[in-house]
Amino acid sequence: xxxxxxxxxxxxxxxxxxxxxxxxxxxxxxxxxxxxxxxxxxxxxxxxxxxxxxxxxxxxxxxxxxxxxxxxxxxxxxxxxxxxxxxxxxxxxxxxxxxxxxxxxxxxxxxxxxxxxxxxxxxxxxxxxxxxxxxxxxxxxxxxxxxxxxxxxxxxxxxxxxxxxxxxxxxxxxxxxxxxxxxxxxxxxxxxxxxxxxxxxxxxxxxxxxxxxxxxxxxxxxxxxxxxxxxxxxxxxxxxxxxxxxxxxxxxxxxxxxxxxxxxxxxxxxxxxxxxxxxxxxxxxxxxxxxxxxxxxxxxxxxxxxxxxxxxxxxxxxxxxxxxxxxxxxxxxxxxxxxxxxxxxxxxxxxxxxxxxxxxxxxxxxxxxxxxxxxxxxxxxxxxxxxxxxxxxxxxxxxxxxxxxxxxxxxxxxxxxxxxxxxxxxxxxxxxxxxxxxxxxxxxxxxxxxxxxxxxxxxxxxxxxxxxxxxxxxxxxxxxxxxxxxxxxxxxxxxx
Amino acid sequence: xxxxxxxxxxxxxxxxxxxxxxxxxxxxxxxxxxxxxxxxxxxxxxxxxxxxxxxxxxxxxxxxxxxxxxxxxxxxxxxxxxxxxxxxxxxxxxxxxxxxxxxxxxxxxxxxxxxxxxxxxxxxxxxxxxxxxxxxxxxxxxxxxxxxxxxxxxxxxxxxxxxxxxxxxxxxxxxxxxxxxxxxxxxxxxxxxxxxxxxxxxxxxxxxxxxxxxxxxxxxxxxxxxxxxxxxxxxxxxxxxxxxxxxxxxxxxxxxxxxxxxxxxxxxxxxxxxxxxxxxxxxxxxxxxxxxxxxxxxxxxxxxxxxxxxxxxxxxxxxxxxxxxxxxxxxxxxxxxxxxxxxxxxxxxxxxxxxxxxxxxxxxxxxxxxxxxxxxxxxxxxxxxxxxxxxxxxxxxxxxxxxxxxxxxxxxx
Numbered sequence: 001x002x003x004x005x006x007x008x009x010x011x012x013x014x015x016x017x018x019x020x021x022x023x024x025x026x027x028x029x030x031x032x033x034x035x036x037x038x039x040x041x042x043x044x045x046x047x048x049x050x051x052x053x054x055x056x057x058x059x060x061x062x063x064x065x066x067x068x069x070x071x072x073x074x075x076x077x078x079x080x081x082x083x084x085x086x087x088x089x090x091x092x093x094x095x096x097x098x099x100x101x102x103x104x105x106x107x108x109x110x111x112x113x114x115x116x117x118x119x120x121x122x123x124x125x126x127x128x129x130x131x132x133x134x135x136x137x138x139x140x141x142x143x144x145x146x147x148x149x150x151x152x153x154x155x156x157x158x159x160x161x162x163x164x165x166x167x168x169x170x171x172x173x174x175x176x177x178x179x180x181x182x183x184x185x186x187x188x189x190x191x192x193x194x195x196x197x198x199x200x201x202x203x204x205x206x207x208x209x210x211x212x213x214x215x216x217x218x219x220x221x222x223x224x225x226x227x228x229x230x231x232x233x234x235x236x237x238x239x240x241x242x243x244x245x246x247x248x249x250x251x252x253x254x255x256x257x258x259x260x261x262x263x264x265x266x267x268x269x270x271x272x273x274x275x276x277x278x279x280x281x282x283x284x285x286x287x288x289x290x291x292x293x294x295x296x297x298x299x300x301x302x303x304x305x306x307x308x309x310x311x312x313x314x315x316x317x318x319x320x321x322x323x324x325x326x327x328x329x330x331x332x333x334x335x336x337x338x339x340x341x342x343x344x345x346x347x348x349x350x351x352x353x354x355x356x357x358x359x360x361x362x363x364x365x366x367x368x369x370x371x372x373x374x375x376x377x378x379x380x381x382x383x384x385x386x387x388x389x390x391x392x393x394x395x396x397x398x399x400x401x402x403x404x405x406x407x408x409x410x411x412x413x414x415x416x417x418x419x420x421x422x423x424x425x426x427x428x429x430x431x432x433x434x435x436x437x438x439x440x441x442x443x444x445x446x447x448x449x450x451x452x453x454x455x456x457x458x459x460x461x462x463x464x465x466x467x468x469x470x471x472x473x474x475x476x477x478x479x480x481x482x483x484x485x486x487x488x489x490x491x492x493x494x495x496x
Numbered sequence: 497x498x499x500x501x502x503x504x505x506x507x508x509x510x511x512x513x514x515x516x517x518x519x520x521x522x523x524x525x526x527x528x529x530x531x532x533x534x535x536x537x538x539x540x541x542x543x544x545x546x547x548x549x550x551x552x553x554x555x556x557x558x559x560x561x562x563x564x565x566x567x568x569x570x571x572x573x574x575x576x577x578x579x580x581x582x583x584x585x586x587x588x589x590x591x592x593x594x595x596x597x598x599x600x601x602x603x604x605x606x607x608x609x610x611x612x613x614x615x616x617x618x619x620x621x622x623x624x625x626x627x628x629x630x631x632x633x634x635x636x637x638x639x640x641x642x643x644x645x646x647x648x649x650x651x652x653x654x655x656x657x658x659x660x661x662x663x664x665x666x667x668x669x670x671x672x673x674x675x676x677x678x679x680x681x682x683x684x685x686x687x688x689x690x691x692x693x694x695x696x697x698x699x700x701x702x703x704x705x706x707x708x709x710x711x712x713x714x715x716x717x718x719x720x721x722x723x724x725x726x727x728x729x730x731x732x733x734x735x736x737x738x739x740x741x742x743x744x745x746x747x748x749x750x751x752x753x754x755x756x757x758x759x760x761x762x763x764x765x766x767x768x769x770x771x772x773x774x775x776x777x778x779x780x781x782x783x784x785x786x787x788x789x790x791x792x793x794x795x796x797x798x799x800x801x802x803x804x805x806x807x808x809x810x811x812x813x814x815x816x817x818x819x820x821x822x823x824x825x826x827x828x829x830x831x832x833x834x835x836x837x838x839x840x841x842x843x844x845x846x847x848x849x850x851x852x853x854x855x856x857x858x859x860x861x862x863x864x865x866x867x868x869x870x871x872x873x874x875x876x877x878x879x880x881x882x883x884x885x886x887x888x889x890x891x892x893x894x895x896x897x898x899x900x901x902x903x904x905x906x907x908x909x
Contacts, residue, residue: 114711114715115708115715116711116807116809118807160664166658170635171658171660173667187882189880189882194806194807194808194833194856195833196632196830196833197632199858199877200876200879200883201668201672201676201887201909202672206663206665206667208664209663226715227717228717253568255591255688255689294754295718295719295757295761298750298753298754298757300753301753301754355656357569358568387656388656421655421656423661425659426656426659426660427658429660430661438661441661442661442662443651446651446652448648449650449652449893450652450663450665453663453665453668453890456886456889456890456892456893457886457889481646481647
């Protein structure tokens, strides 16, 4: 079972005082402390884990965020930041001795600047909300996580969210221009802006994907793009996943970067088809959706090339979308893959490893073996263009031992991803879910250096402890050096 | 001048490890001796940054060679000292490139062209005109190995594009100018070279009109890869004086039918700004190389040159405001958001930075200046106190004894 940091009993004992002090900072309904009302916050989208927070605070202004953090810093109270609570890795899982700092009231679009193609928003604005604010002028915000209707841009920063279109348009980190954030001591700082590149160290790079461990984001400036003139999709079925994988490799090798390139395996195809009736072929082992976007002349030109490559690689079915409606239908099954799998199994875990594309057949074969070993079914959806796998492990939490088996299966899949040169998480974050697997990918020196970054931002480990790192080491301890004078007179270094 | 003999200091000894362990040993030795190191690749950008007081030089030039190149996976790893020129050739053979188009500071700094290493590119986050659409060097760095100022070998990131496993230290080290770690290996995302390129040229616009035209172009669906404005004063420095007037230039790249189509659409869209001319192939490539490498200010002089990043819409206002007070020449890349400034005399840092702040913020880096100026004027944009303190704490966490390029970016890091 998941081990979280030991509760600070002193903080829990002072709960009443803390609640009252927080009410002085955030008046009105901004402090929630009854069990009933806090129930809504006890988990995020990793629902296997639940925990009541010490108290929930919903600030409305940057000044309130600053004062809450300064207060918590002064009295050594832990803080768990939360956006929309859609994390699939437990990034916003509360702690019993921590203030849950919910940023949902920061929901305003502050500025739309078309000449600079920049939008300034508060962090609680949803990912899709940014696109909605600018779509009348033909613009959109490119990163598109599946949860984009609900997830907040602040959460996207914390997780460095990707999506179907990240192969061509990049992840959050490639689309953020600036941030305002509050450090744990209450200092408000701004990094970046409407200009490009950082002025000192690249703190935007460190903040994006930091999972709420380094600071609390209070304002975000993102780059918006003009919508591609047209988009068309090809739906291709293959008798084997190897052939589908080779088709993907050929497309990339030809210098074509599709807007999206998704693959599903047989169990996922069947689940999706049963659910949304997208008219997917059912007699194939792998289904590929390739979407090409851009000017019409380009899309037509590339469609022909992709069709030729699919045929060369043994495609057994191939359809090109002839209308926007048909394109949407192609995607409907893929986009509904998670709920579709939810219909055929009482529970499922969504994994998130990334592998080098060419390793796909090997990893799929390995997954079939693991499926037998653990006695659980698995369905696969896959961002084929960038190697990001989403195996869905099917289990029933009411059957004794199945949750543990599912977790063990998931861990084995991620070990396999790392073994073939991949990584533990492509876009869902480490959170609590993959925390204890971090040593599979990083050795002690690697992890220590990451934790030292944490020490530079939050020496007392007050921000979101228990996430990302298997064990947070004391900053002072990690500061010690173990090199002895004179022991290493650079014996083998040529000097000129 | 007196007839006193000037005694040049003897060139300090150089540590030249050939392996990652060797780099670690060199740093460990430097720690034990408390001997600060200047870290160099080919040394092509040594003249950028604050002058340092270092005891020894750690050269990574002998730590060279490609360790992984899988064109169909769009990934390349090489040791930090691998010459950038070699990598460009290797990538070109397979129809690929670094999409961010790393610039070459050599000619601007009166150094030979074509020199520089992969590690140096990452450490200075080198990018060129295509950065506007494709992102900077840091956006293409997937992973890294480096030696910290504690003598630890650290791996960060990986070899795949989608990766959120832990903090993004490899992007974080980009643009840190060797002050956080001595890189030993860098893994890059590589991209296909565009099949065709063409440049649309609008002539005779003033800086304000050009800014408007570039905003229209970038806000269209024409997928403009680069947008620059070359005012009247610098036009003679490009394409052997072939530009007849100030030129606003927009680069289109991709498959030939796509480029044709977008060119005609863009020309129609920009009709209010005048007729569009066209540069193709080699001529287009040459123009963008000259813009990338700041050709107008590669004048062999030591006149101060600033690299300024601001919101694209205010670049020309910045130059307009400065012109009222000082002698300055300028041209614009990145839709107007990258301003290259050459000052007639003094660097004028305070005026410049105050003007940038008044226009909504950004940053100015003093790329070319005398050693004295670089010692007395902040070369990199000074940070507000809480951010400067944070940067100092980060430096201390990577390099507690100030062994790695100490003081190159600011007095504390």
